Amino acid sequence: MAEQNVTRYRIGYALEPKKVQSFIQYSLIIHAKNRGIDLVPIDLSKPLIDQGPFHCIIHKLYGPEWREQLEEFSSRNPDVIIVDPLDFIDRLHNRISMLQVVNELKICQQTEILFGIPKQVFVENPASFYECIETEGLEFPVIAKPLVANGSANSHQMALVFNKEGLKGLNPPIILQEFVNHGGVIYKVYVAGEHVKFVKRKSLPDISEETLGTSENLLSFSQISNLTAQDQSDERVARLIEEAKMPPLRFLTEVANGLKSALKLHLFNFDVIRDSRVGNRYLVIDINYFPGYAKLPSYETILTDFFLDIVQRKQRVNSDDHLSA
Ligand SMILES: O=P(O)(O)O[C@@H]1[C@@H](OP(=O)(O)O)[C@H](OP(=O)(O)O)[C@H](O)[C@H](OP(=O)(O)O)[C@H]1OP(=O)(O)O
Ligand SMILES: Nc1ncnc2c1ncn2[C@@H]1O[C@H](COP(=O)(O)OP(=O)(O)O)[C@@H](O)[C@H]1O
Ligand SMILES: [Mg+2]
Ligand SMILES: [Mg+2]
Structure with missing residues (x-):
């Protein structure tokens, strides 16, 4: 031939x-x-x-x-x-600049959808922890996140802070972000140029008022959602994920395309949660350069x-x- x-x-x-x-x-x-x-x-x-x-x-x-x-x-x-060019990727290596771009997006979706990022503040000095929280109007529980997101193990090291006492266990510089109850499920949106895929993953469970009163002051964790469906053997969690309703896909696609243009990047994913208190309020909490595409079916x-x-x-x-x- x-x-x-x-x-x-x-x-x-x-x-x-x-x-x-x-x-x-x-x-x-x-x-x-x-x-x-x-x-x-x-x-x-x-x-x-x-x-x-x-x-x-x-x-x-x-x-x-x-x-x-x-x-x-x-x-x-x-x-x-x-x-992609390093100058554009750089923006994702800082958890403040990474999410600023979300606030600048013009999403012209149906008006009933609320969209944004959780309240957050960057704290440089341990003496100003509580002052920063008050000024920004953050309420406990909060998540402490490292400022840098550069792929190191440290950059994924987080802590849940349940009360003022818990702040003493943190080492600034650090970001404090309001913890938003979201039903224990996170939506991950993977972008590869024109192609957009959505998956659901396990996330941190909701924190009730009751837990807040009786819990310890500080709880450290790392890479909680980084488990594939097979790893999520806990039946209850598996059911929770299966039953969680996806956000409107048109909306997620619009956000994906908006981020792609604003960031000038081709390969990234972002994490979205749905605020349990409001229901139609979606928050972007993380954007990652060149994420784990191999976990997607037909990658x-x-x-x-x-x-x-x-x-x-x-x-x-x-x-x-x-x-x-
Ligand atoms: O390793 P994987 O497949 O879990 O992918 C990680 C991503 O997981 P995801 O696809 O979002 O579930 C992961 O996403 P998360 O930060 O866990 O949301 C990161 O993108 C991670 O890269 P880095 O450590 O931040 O440089 C990614 O790690 P690298 O593969 O780039 O080392
Ligand atoms: N503001 C928040 N409210 C509730 N849960 C959150 C919030 N921020 C992060 N989380 C939980 O913590 C996990 C890790 O946070 P994330 O910012 O995505 O860091 P990483 O870059 O290590 O994935 C998320 O997958 C989610 O389960
Ligand atoms: Mg994440
Ligand atoms: Mg990340």
């Missing part, structure tokens, strides 16, 4: 070994290959400029050295698409569609430029 002359595209990936293991699965490599995409590992021990050729580079690495490598590579190869198709969108769009732009020159 004659070999077909199909264009192949090379996508370079620069990821930590742990991320390679979870994201670059054999099923993704094969699915992408069958549709003309070659996923090519970038060797982190060699200069990036000596590697390639690539049509596009995807990455999730931090630090000044990687920034320098990308800058040099881009200046020599301006046609290679970088998904191979979603990501391959995304890669093709990116490289083919670029090719169309190039040929239009060529024609109009």
Whole structure:
């Protein structure tokens, strides 16, 4: 049989070994290959400029050295698409700037939906803890979150603070965010360019007035929602998640598209909770760059569609430029 002359595209990936293991699965490599995409590992021990050729580079690495490598590579190869530029990703590494963008969104959905972020305040100095809480009008319980969200274990280390006494156990600088009861279920919205997927996950359980009066002062936790459906063996939790009604998908899609344009990013997800007291009030509490897509059903198709969108769009732009020159 004659070999077909199909264009192949090379996508370079620069990821930590742990991320390679979870994201670059054999099923993704094969699915992408069958549709003309070659996923090519970038060797982190060699200069990036000596590697390639690539049509596009995807990455999730931090630090000044990687920034320098990308800058040099881009200046020599301006046609290679970088998904995504570090200057845009930076905004997600700070839990204040990450959520500011949500407040700036213009969501023109049905008026009955309320949308925003929980009240929060950044505290620099232990002496000003209580003053900050009062000034911002935060009520207990609150969640203490690290300011940075840079992928380190520390950046996921949180604490529930039940009362004024609990504040003494915290080490500022830190963010205090109002804990909002939301029925123990979180909605995660995954974005890969034009593609948007929604899943439900386990979250922190509601805190009743009763618990608040009798609980300890401070409770530390980490990565509570980072369990896949199979891990959620507790039947009660599994039922809770199954029975939770998804927010209107048109609304979530509008938020996803608004965030995509405002952040200028292609690969991210965000966590949404529904305020149990109000019901139609949705709050974004977290946005993550290049999250765990492999946990989505059919992630191979979603990501391959995304890669093709990116490289083919670029090719169309190039040929239009060529024609109009
Ligand atoms: O490892 P996974 O698959 O659980 O993905 C993590 C994400 O889980 P999610 O897809 O939202 O359930 C996780 O999301 P959350 O912060 O848990 O909401 C982060 O994106 C995490 O990256 P980092 O540690 O913040 O750099 C992601 O970790 P990396 O895979 O990027 O190390
Ligand atoms: N304001 C909040 N009200 C209620 N629960 C919250 C709030 N913020 C975070 N949580 C819970 O804590 C978990 C971790 O917080 P998150 O900001 O998403 O940090 P991470 O980046 O580690 O995922 C969430 O998945 C959710 O279960
Ligand atoms: Mg989260
Ligand atoms: Mg996060």
